[in-house]
Amino acid sequence: MNLKQLSLPELEEALAPFSPSPTAVRKVFAAVFAHGKLSVEEVANSPQVPRRVADHLKAHGEMPSLQIVERRRADDGFVKYLFDSPLGGRVEAVRIPIFDEKYVVCVSSQVGCALACDFCMTGKLGFKRNLQTWEILDQVLQVRAEADRPVRGVVFMGMGEPLLNYKETLRAAGILSNPAGFSIAGTAITFSTAGHVPAIRRYTREGHPYRLAFSVTSAIAEKRAQVLPIEKTHPLPELIEAIREYSQVRRERAMIAYVAIRGFNLEREDAEALKTAFEGIPIKVDLIDVTDPTGKYQPPTAEELSAFRDYLQILKAPVARRYSGGKEIGAACGTLAATQYGGTVMPSPSQTS
Numbered sequence: 001m002n003l004k005q006l007s008l009p010e011l012e013e014a015l016a017p018f019s020p021s022p023t024a025v026r027k028v029f030a031a032v033f034a035h036g037k038l039s040v041e042e043v044a045n046s047p048q049v050p051r052r053v054a055d056h057l058k059a060h061g062e063m064p065s066l067q068i069v070e071r072r073r074a075d076d077g078f079v080k081y082l083f084d085s086p087l088g089g090r091v092e093a094v095r096i097p098i099f100d101e102k103y104v105v106c107v108s109s110q111v112g113c114a115l116a117c118d119f120c121m122t123g124k125l126g127f128k129r130n131l132q133t134w135e136i137l138d139q140v141l142q143v144r145a146e147a148d149r150p151v152r153g154v155v156f157m158g159m160g161e162p163l164l165n166y167k168e169t170l171r172a173a174g175i176l177s178n179p180a181g182f183s184i185a186g187t188a189i190t191f192s193t194a195g196h197v198p199a200i201r202r203y204t205r206e207g208h209p210y211r212l213a214f215s216v217t218s219a220i221a222e223k224r225a226q227v228l229p230i231e232k233t234h235p236l237p238e239l240i241e242a243i244r245e246y247s248q249v250r251r252e253r254a255m256i257a258y259v260a261i262r263g264f265n266l267e268r269e270d271a272e273a274l275k276t277a278f279e280g281i282p283i284k285v286d287l288i289d290v291t292d293p294t295g296k297y298q299p300p301t302a303e304e305l306s307a308f309r310d311y312l313q314i315l316k317a318p319v320a321r322r323y324s325g326g327k328e329i330g331a332a333c334g335t336l337a338a339t340q341y342g343g344t345v346m347p348s349p350s351q352t353s
Contacts, residue, residue, distance in 0.1 A: 285317060
């Protein structure tokens with residue numbers, strides 16, 4: 001019984017033969033996630049856990065862990081963690097500082113990625129496998145254990161397309177937002193999708209409290225297809241309708257992620273295409289400078305981006321430039337590829353104590 005894999009209802013079901021009180025089950029759940037106990041024995045010895053439950057946990061429980069291979073710190077405070085999984089493969093997570101108050105953790109959901117977005121280093125790895133729920137959660141557990149500030153948010157924007165690992169990522173989000181788990185607000189958990197329409201529609205139907213961010217990058221289908229191959233599977237009109245449904249059900253602006261690429265998608269025609277595509281849909285646009293270590297794609301010049309923001313006024317929608325930090329350590333959007341970059345290699349806490 002993998003205690004890091006089970007949601008609270010699943011844990012209740014697993015322990016039902018021992019007739020524990022709801023409080024006892026929550027104590028076990030909280031010991032794993034809220035308190036971050038490191039061993040089954042520590043969990044089993046938690047207060048108010050009956051002996052029969054404790055004995056069962058000690059006999060049949062397990063708590064596997066990812067191994068931290070390396071931590072790298074950038075000058076802007078971003079920290080990238082490289083993890084090795086006992087199930088095979090390496091993934092990365094990023095600790096993102098939010099002012100001097102808190103951290104957000106960017107987690108991976110797959111080893112590699114099948115979508116092969118042309119400016120994304122993860123996509124060049126190809127798809128290896130989906131991560132299990134515990135592997136996603138352990139990224140947060142281990143980052144939180146070393147953090148000097150609270151972790152108040154999680155973004156599924158690391159390696160992989162989270163909506164192609166639907167069951168595991170949604171279970172992870174449920175545990176992250178559970179008051180007895182990580183107690184992270186649902187609105188502080190965001191899934192980024194390149195546009196897998198069936199999963200978006202399922203997500204909307206099921207009414208999850210977490211946010212979606214839709215990677216559009218161009219509202220001109222031919223341009224979008226050049227950099228996002230998913231356009232050929234789920235064309236832009238299909239994606240736009242799924243976003244419309246999402247916005248209507250949620251009664252909120254849809255978050256449109258727009259990767260800004262020099263000389264490619266920052267002309268007046270690109271702004272006009274966005275206006276036409278999203279007519280009648282309340283949106284907000286996040287502009288993200290492309291970061292492509294291969295050099296094929298370049299970020300916009302200051303003049304180019306300023307002009308594009310002026311063009312975007314026709315949307316009559318909020319437009320923000322999202323800071324993509326940690327570039328020198330490969331922690332920026334699109335650069336996670338389980339490889340080493342520059343920055344400062346950080347020792348483990350045990351090495352500095």
